[in-house]
Amino acid sequence: MTIRLYDTSARQIREFTPLTPGCVSIYLCGATVQAAPHIGHIRSGLNFDIMRRWFTYRGYDVTFVRNVTDIDDKIIKKAAEHGRPWWSIGYENERAFNAAYDGLGCLPPTYEPRATGHITEMVEMMRGLIERGHAYEADGSVYFDVRSYEGYLELSNQDLDEMRQPAEDGITGKRDPRDFAMWKASKPGEPDWESPWGRGRPGWHLECSAMAHKYLGTAFDVHGGGLDLIFPHHENEIAQAKAYGDEFAKYWVHNAWVTMAGDKMSKSLGNSVLVSEMVKNWRPIVLRYYLGTPHYRSMIEYSEEALREAESAFARIEGFVQRVCEKAGKAVPPAAEVPLAFAEAMDDDLGVPHALAIVHTAVRQGNSALAADDKEAAVERLAEVRAMLGVLGLDPLDPHWAGEGDRGEDLHGAVDTLVRLVLEQRESARARKDWATADAIRDQLGQSGLVIEDSPDGPRWTLGPR
Numbered sequence: 001m002t003i004r005l006y007d008t009s010a011r012q013i014r015e016f017t018p019l020t021p022g023c024v025s026i027y028l029c030g031a032t033v034q035a036a037p038h039i040g041h042i043r044s045g046l047n048f049d050i051m052r053r054w055f056t057y058r059g060y061d062v063t064f065v066r067n068v069t070d071i072d073d074k075i076i077k078k079a080a081e082h083g084r085p086w087w088s089i090g091y092e093n094e095r096a097f098n099a100a101y102d103g104l105g106c107l108p109p110t111y112e113p114r115a116t117g118h119i120t121e122m123v124e125m126m127r128g129l130i131e132r133g134h135a136y137e138a139d140g141s142v143y144f145d146v147r148s149y150e151g152y153l154e155l156s157n158q159d160l161d162e163m164r165q166p167a168e169d170g171i172t173g174k175r176d177p178r179d180f181a182m183w184k185a186s187k188p189g190e191p192d193w194e195s196p197w198g199r200g201r202p203g204w205h206l207e208c209s210a211m212a213h214k215y216l217g218t219a220f221d222v223h224g225g226g227l228d229l230i231f232p233h234h235e236n237e238i239a240q241a242k243a244y245g246d247e248f249a250k251y252w253v254h255n256a257w258v259t260m261a262g263d264k265m266s267k268s269l270g271n272s273v274l275v276s277e278m279v280k281n282w283r284p285i286v287l288r289y290y291l292g293t294p295h296y297r298s299m300i301e302y303s304e305e306a307l308r309e310a311e312s313a314f315a316r317i318e319g320f321v322q323r324v325c326e327k328a329g330k331a332v333p334p335a336a337e338v339p340l341a342f343a344e345a346m347d348d349d350l351g352v353p354h355a356l357a358i359v360h361t362a363v364r365q366g367n368s369a370l371a372a373d374d375k376e377a378a379v380e381r382l383a384e385v386r387a388m389l390g391v392l393g394l395d396p397l398d399p400h401w402a403g404e405g406d407r408g409e410d411l412h413g414a415v416d417t418l419v420r421l422v423l424e425q426r427e428s429a430r431a432r433k434d435w436a437t438a439d440a441i442r443d444q445l446g447q448s449g450l451v452i453e454d455s456p457d458g459p460r461w462t463l464g465p466r
Helices: 039-057 073-082 086-103 115-131 204-216 227-244 284-292 304-328 340-347 352-371 375-392 409-431 435-447
Strands: 004-007 012-015 023-032 061-069 135-138 141-144 180-185 200-202 219-226 248-255 258-260 450-455 458-463
Touching: 004 248, 023 039, 023 086, 023 204, 023 227, 039 061, 039 086, 039 219, 039 248, 039 258, 039 284, 039 375, 061 086, 061 115, 061 204, 073 086, 115 135, 115 141, 115 180, 115 200, 115 204, 115 227, 141 227, 180 204, 180 227, 200 204, 204 219, 204 227, 204 248, 219 227, 227 248, 284 304, 304 352, 304 375, 304 458, 340 352, 340 375, 352 375, 409 435, 409 450, 409 458, 435 450
Parallel strands: 023 061, 023 219, 219 248
Antiparallel strands: 004 012, 135 141, 141 180, 180 200, 450 458
């Protein structure tokens, strides 16, 4: 079966054919580290983590590059507002992003280059573009001449002559207001580096063209990012790279946003929900389920109700996993292959919602097998479920999630001890046929957020949905 992806540049789903057989190269626009990440930021990382996992499952050797933009106007402004060095702002928030990626189960990238570590490569690219007539220097800054590249705006499907001219922002020397800066001349109080055109700092778009060239070469398979990056960022990346002589990305894949009241989640709009705050109230694996299981090209409208629904849905899966392992007396290993229907869904533009439906079907079948005391069938279904959850990064038995580390193993153990003492009192009440007391204990535990199940091996408890 061939993997198919929606290519923004072609505006259709295309069969995926790698440039190098057996290998996949992916460049993802990562964090601009002017602030800590909200769940909209991390959704992109999750979506492309699932893509990477699926390519790996299909037997590809994946090189995954996710950059860090550690210098830009927003970082400089934030540093000035807080009276701190620009690099301390960037480093603090870079660590926050990495903690969020790791906390929600994203595999680390093959390479994670910082913009400030690649000034040499950017200068080299600008020098080449000036020599080829695609860029020019003015007053110590370097601009890309957008009219010099015939394919400009093809990704976003705009007409240059009809495009609104951007505000000047005090910039002088541009030949056309729509030309964009690759190198910004030094200003008092701003960080700067040496260049052939004087001291200054890189523009936002140049860094990705230069770093993709360094780590993935003149051509690579997939360039990813959020929809909001199509213009101007990705459009300008293409212009720089192709005018320089690179073939650049073969496929362009963009994830949709997390919205709140219909608006894109954004710091500037004041409607962002920080990951660091979310994990205080929701298990990270539940957040991954919530953000990673809708189709990557579908908007997610944030709401507490939707999170509770995700928590309940995952609890059904997790409960099944736990019951079968108890029945088998050991952790059941994942199957070597996922079911065919799951694979077909994932091959079809990473159809996670359809793939997840296959997971829930297998869970229902496994629960029916448990009810019928068919241990062999239940174990078989669990092996399939674990294989599918592994692709999605949602296997609760994976070492990353083992022991519910996000809530604390010690806390879980203490709660288990206390709950079992209460359950012993309930069992004593049941033994003397004091049903009112037994039911009252169960109801009180339920009001505390616990679900009590009476099994042939005795009562067991789990955390219920919120």
